[in-house]
Amino acid sequence: MSEIFVGRQPIYDRELDVFAYELLFRSEQANSANVVDGDKATSDVIINTFMEIGLDNIVNKRLAFINLTRSFFVNHHAISLPKDRVVLELLEDIDADEEVIEGVKRLSQQGYSIALDDFIYHESLQPLVKLADLVKIDIMSLDKEEVRAHVLALRQHPVKLIAEKVETQADFDFCRELGFDYFQGYFFAQPKVIRGRRLPNNRLAILKLLSRLQDPDITPGQLEELIAQDVAFSYRILRYVNSAAYSLSRKIESIQQAVVILGLQNIKSWTTLLAMSQVDDKPNELVITAMVRGKMAEALAKAQKCDRPDSFFTVGLFSALDALMDNTMEEILTQLPLADHIANALLHRQGIHGEILSCVLAYERGDWERVKRSAVSMSEIRECYLAALHWAEEICHQLIEN
Incomplete structure (x- = not known):
């Protein structure tokens, strides 16, 4: 960094x-x-x-x-x-x-x-x-x-x-x-x-984001999806919107909420400035891993009918922050005031967010005994993983293609 x-x-x-x-x-x-x-x-x-x-x-x-x-x-x-x-x-x-x-x-x-x-x-x-x-x-x-x-x-x-x-x-x-x-x-x-220390950024995703920003018809949902493709940028947006500068009564848990708080045009402006700052690349495979974790955690949360499945996406996505940022998760979370249940899930695997993240990581590592402890059936877990993998690979393919 x-x-x-x-x-x-x-x-x-x-x-x-x-x-x-x-x-x-x-x-x-x-x-x-x-x-x-x-x-x-x-x-x-x-x-x-x-x-x-x-x-x-x-x-x-x-x-x-x-x-x-x-x-x-x-x-x-x-x-x-x-x-x-x-x-x-x-x-x-x-x-x-x-x-x-x-x-x-x-x-x-x-x-x-x-x-x-x-x-x-x-x-x-x-x-x-x-x-x-x-x-x-x-x-x-x-x-x-x-x-x-x-x-x-x-x-x-x-x-x-x-x-x-x-x-x-x-x-x-x-x-x-x-x-x-x-x-x-x-x-x-x-x-x-x-x-x-400047946090690393995914240059490819930022370039894709900037090119899409030129589309006057881009919707908040499309912008949210683009931002979520870059973990470091997601981290910065959540860090900023959760800072004391905004004096919010509660912590913002997801990019979707951040887009609502800052607004479409402000997100565009911040992204333009981010593109002017120096960025560092990380292996694409590490970014794909983070995206798969996020999408799989979100899918498992939906399968269990959990509230705010987008917050589970955040947990899964940010579970790779330590590798992406070349820092410990403890140190990263001192700079990112996430909601307590999300921070506890990332650090200690606590709460329902922590349980689902543990299942995602166990499946990723082939720890089948731990996977079986999930409230979701093995077949559902497998479907969630394959869907997440397909989604992540499709997104990355689009990025490289464009």
Whole structure:
């Protein structure tokens, strides 16, 4: 697994308590950005934060400021982020044309907080100021009188002010006296680089998924089936939708539920971003094994008339995560807050989910004595296995063919 990085720099309130963190692109352990492609840098920050390391692992319960490039503001199908956890920063080098203003307005109306980065006042920026919730002023790029004039002008609007590039005690005293609400800079803390490990992904399934995403008539059910073909992607989607970012009252157990929660377009957007991140291949046979387990577990659950057979598919599919991710199941489940009965089935073979998974694994290994302990007849179990095998092989054949 390759290493991934996200930089973060704290933003303090007037009492010097941490108010939020600005998340920064980092391509290596060295504490510098080295941005070549702004869109990819933004995508990497979002992917690494929400679907690799985890938002709470980076900012805990605080807000995350995320720099967005022009395309993220003007794209009507941009990625969906938790509105109560993030602040979207409009970078200073983005021209405030009509398309950008409309994009900012749309996101603001959707409930996102908007910050203007490295703000230097100009009459053309007035429409953006009216839409913004926070304005960041780079005090190193202005003299004291200009900073004072900016504060005076901006206080005519209901925006919070953030002093950027606060380098010294004198800078902090000056900005605090002027009435800035928040402060950021090397005087308080340099950006800290957070490291993580990128999970492997099935390149073939992702490519197939991307090609199908171009079909405007794709249904939620078809999209769900496509996502389920790639275990690592299924893992990421469930990890994200079950994260604290969504504050759900109950854990999501299956891809079907995740599609309902995130919506068709948001799933498409996340997949597009995932395709921009580096992926690692695993042997096709290992992926087929995971798919067979999932489909067989689902079929056995239906045969026993269990509730939510899709959750049994999840258990079977994820039973191969340790091999796919090159990690222990215990460690993987610390990053994936699955419902307790699913986690217990994967770790300890407990509950009805654990019983069915045990039957699936026993059949796979030829442990016939253990298979016979199942509540389903041997002939039914054999039919479930053969149907699952046919389904998995057919799906993989389609992937390779296309």
